[in-house]
Amino acid sequence: QVVLLESGGGSVQVGGSLRLSCRDAGYRYVSSCMGWFRQAPGKEREKVARTNTDGTIRYADSVKGRFTISQDNAKNAVYLEMTSLTPEDTGVYYCAEARAPCVMVGALAHKYSYWGQGTQVTVSS
Numbered sequence: 776q777v778v779l780l781e782s783g784g785g786s787v788q789v790g791g792s793l794r795l796s797c798r799d800a801g802y803r804y805v806s807s808c809m810g811w812f813r814q815a816p817g818k819e820r821e822k823v824a825r826t827n828t829d830g831t832i833r834y835a836d837s838v839k840g841r842f843t844i845s846q847d848n849a850k851n852a853v854y855l856e857m858t859s860l861t862p863e864d865t866g867v868y869y870c871a872e873a874r875a876p877c878v879m880v881g882a883l884a885h886k887y888s889y890w891g892q893g894t895q896v897t898v899s900s
Contacts, residue, residue, distance in 0.1 A: 777801045777889040779870045784894030791898070792858045797870030797891055799851040808877035809845065809853045812884055813896070815866035822882035823868070824855060831877060837863070860898040867893040 778800040787793055795811065810825030824834045824844035832844055843856040853870060871887035873880040880886035 776891040777872055777874075779872060779891035781870050781894045783866070784868060784896045786899065787860055789900045791803075792856070793860065793871075793873055793896060795855040795857070795894060795896075796866055797853045797855075799872060800884065801851075804818050806874075806876050807882050808887075809874045810871050810873075810877075810882075810886050810887065811855045811891040812869045812871055812887075813864075814869070814893075815863075818866075820869070820884050822884070825877050825882070825887055826853060827877040833877065833882075835882075841871060857896070860896075862898050862900055863889040865898050866890060869893045877899060 780800055782797045783795040806828055808825055808827055808841045811823040812820050813823050814820040823838055826844050826846050841859045841887040846853045870891035874886040
């Protein structure tokens with residue numbers, strides 16, 4: 776069973792940094808895609824970054840150069856380091872896992888079977 780536990784959200788000012796953590800309390804499938812999505816009020820959920828078990832990484836254009844996704848396979852954990860935050864980064868951030876390689880699920884939220892509870896990130900000017 777997959778249980779994704781998130782932590783690390785909070786409130787920061789423009790230009791600040793936050794680090795989100797997501798741990799799969801079950802076990803990570805041998806070939807799975809883990810990603811971070813976010814949803815701002817009134818907007819659709821969008822992919823922020825994703826990583827495959829082999830370390831292949833993709834970012835949304837809006838966060839390239841500012842966000843870094845990393846993983847610790849021994850801990851079944853994925854992290855999202857966020858820097859140079861702007862108010863446009865505000866939203867609820869979700870960790871998600873698909874039991875398939877990232878190349879098969881991409882940025883399509885409906886293809887991710889498991890979701891964390893979400894953590895709020897608020898960036899104020």
